[in-house]
Amino acid sequence: MNEMIAQYLPLVHQVINRVAKGLPAHVSREDLISMGTIGLIGAVERFEPEKGIKFETFATWRIRGAVLDGLREMDWMPRQVRQWAKEIERAFAAVEAQKVNSATDEEVASCLGISIEEFHKRMSQISAGTVFSLEDALHAADEEQGIHDIIPDPKAEDPSSHVTRQELKSILEQAVSRLPEKEKLVVALYYYEELTIKEIAEIMEVSSARVSQLHTKAICRLRGGLSRRRQDFK
Structure with a gap:
């Protein structure tokens, strides 16, 4: 599991780079990475290859969802x-x-x-x-x-x-x-x-x-x- 998380950490940064473009400067990139990493861990734990969905697609969805959930909790808007x-x-x-x-x-x-x-x-x-x-x-x-x-x-x-x-x-x-x-x-x-x-x-x-x-x-x-x-x- 740890090896898979390490392998796909660049995907977290890729998602963060896209999401961060629309955020105020005070939103910490470190916080976003932490949120995204939580999403990646969830993706690794819940991925079911038999559903026929690529892991990258599933993980991207989970990472982005975790980041958006985290931003909503921050309630910065x-x-x-x-x-x-x-x-x-x-x-x-x-x-x-x-x-x-x-x-x-x-x-x-x-x-x-x-x-x-x-x-x-x-x-x-x-x-x-x-x-x-x-x-x-x-x-x-x-x-x-x-x-x-x-x-x-x-x-x-x-x-x-x-x-x-x-x-x-x-x-x-x-x-x-x-x-x-x-x-x-x-x-x-x-x-x-x-x-x-x-x-x-x-x-x-x-x-x-x-x-x-x-x-x-x-x-x-x-x-x-x-x-x-x-x-x-x-």
């Missing part, structure tokens, strides 16, 4: 910003439950009873202060299953061969397909190409802050929609 994020998720869910296309900023702002300027202000503060992700959205629902086991890879020839829960796959396919094109592109580049926010910004020819906002908005949409189907995760 201002309470008001956290509340705004929840309200915006619910607003996206409410608006998009009644229409085929994605909700516009104006529609969500109207649902919240705030101006479009205030909506953009809140989204900027959320994107600057949060690290929630697709993994975070799904971690509480199914800690045995990672994002690459659920979300369809747009480049894969046969996505169903990598999925064990067809109903959940269908739900998430629909949710991702409804994302506006720019948000969908950010999700694909970030989660499947594993590019950094800076690299995506260069490709899209926009600022890193803009990419971060698009990512945050995409996750708000998906988390809002998935929260309405939480029973499908159990």
Whole structure:
């Protein structure tokens, strides 16, 4: 067991390098490594090769989940910003439950009873202060299953061969397909190409802050929609 942990410690650092990019400077890297190492140990203890999932995929999921859990316990995000994020998720869910296309900023702002300027202000503060992700959205629902086991890879020839829960796959396919094109592109580049926010910004020819906002908005949409189907995760 110790040998396996030592072998995969670089994976902890790899996950930390990605997560740390969106964190305030006061969050200690040593703390993140400790959280990630706990996740790696859990992965080694709970890995079941007979399920047909690669250990690297399973471990990455457990490491990232442990780090996100640790950050939530630290509660470093201002309470008001956290509340705004929840309200915006619910607003996206409410608006998009009644229409085929994605909700516009104006529609969500109207649902919240705030101006479009205030909506953009809140989204900027959320994107600057949060690290929630697709993994975070799904971690509480199914800690045995990672994002690459659920979300369809747009480049894969046969996505169903990598999925064990067809109903959940269908739900998430629909949710991702409804994302506006720019948000969908950010999700694909970030989660499947594993590019950094800076690299995506260069490709899209926009600022890193803009990419971060698009990512945050995409996750708000998906988390809002998935929260309405939480029973499908159990």
